Amino acid sequence: MITKGNFLLLDSSEFNGWLQQQKITRTISKLQVHHTWLPNYSTRRNQDHFRCLEGIRTTHLANGWSGTGQNVTVFEDGKIAISLDRDLNKTPAGIKGENTGALCVEIIGNFDVGGDAMTDEQRQAVLHLYACLAIKLNIPVDTNHIVYHAWYTSAGDWLGDYIQGRSSKTCPGTNFFGHGNTRLAASRGFIPGIQAEVQRIKNGDEEPMTAAEKKRMDDLQATVDAQSKWIESEKAKANMECPSWAKTAYEYYKPFIADSKGSYDFWRQLVINYRKENGIQVQKV
Ligand SMILES: [Zn+2]
Known part of the structure; x- marks a missing residue:
């Protein structure tokens, strides 16, 4: 976790812990999905994360905006940056006319067809980020609440899908997540990944078991198995057929016994x- 200039840079594994500490003071009901297009994987080569972020900020300030447009940025190596001049409680400048009640996430890269192939680290970080935000902000994981920039016109009207010629942009890219930028592509190729990550987080599967924890679990399982075996054998003992050493007694009392089973x-x-x-006495040894 490093703070420098106008940004806070986190490892993906630090994000949820950081998010839990945040006090959200505005209503956020939509999570926007954007790619940066520029910068992208080609311009990012060996470039410092903070230099990249400050570059984005400078461009946004030149637009006349009050600060960095997005609240959150996801890098190609899975690192996540928070804009300190556009923290989670500030309305972003992401989609014209549609920013109130929304959070703007920019994913570094150009994910149009023929552009960048998203790294596994970035893919995992993106799914994790949206899952953490959905849980924290109580936002349903569906295409009404997790929305692509391309589903709006340049005037900010909701189209509800990418429509070439009417959508403001192709953002987050015509090959985003290997599926594209349509509503169907999102519900097939993006939303299920976030839902699975939500489940994983809620199940507490975030931390893999340590060797000591694994041994405790194995020992516990062995105890449970031994106990069920013992209970089974006790049940069998309570209902045993007449054993050979009781045969003579059984024959003697047979007219008075209902059946041939007993403990x-x-x-x-x-x-x-x-x-x-x-009158048979047992010899004591
Ligand atoms: Zn966009």
């Missing part, structure tokens, strides 16, 4: 009764 203690008592009645 170990029952057969033992039967033998004692038989000996008593027939």
Whole structure:
């Protein structure tokens, strides 16, 4: 976690912990999805993260904006940057006329067909970021609430899908997440990944088990298995067929016994009764 200039840079694994500490003071009901187009993977080569971010900010200030347009930026190596001049509680400048109640996320890269192939690190960080935000802000994970820039006109009217010639831009790219920028592409190729990540986070699967925890789980399982075996054998003992050492007693008392099954203690008592009645004493050793 590094703060420098106008940005805070986090590893993807630090994001959820950081987010939990944030107090959200405005209503956020939509998460916007953008690619930067420029900068992209070609311009990013060996460039410092903060230099890249300050460059974006300078361009946005030149637009006459009050600060960096987006609240959050996701890098090709999976790092996540928070704009300190556009923190989560400030309305972003992401989609003209549609920014109130929205959070703007810029994904570094050009994801139009023929552009950048998203790295696994960035893909994972993007899914994780939207999942964490959806949980924290209580936003449903669907295409009404997680929206592509391309689903709006340049005037900010909702088209509800990418329509070439009517959409303001192709953003987040005609090959975004390997599926494209249409509503169908989002519901097939993007939304399910976020839903799976939400489940993973809610199940507490974030941290893999340590070797010690794994051993404790294995030991516990072994104890449970041994106990169920013991219970089974006790059940069998409580309902055993007449054992050979009780045969004579059983034959003797047969007219008075309903069936030939009983517990170990029952057969033992039967033998004692038989000996008593027939004057058979057991030799003590
Ligand atoms: Zn955009």
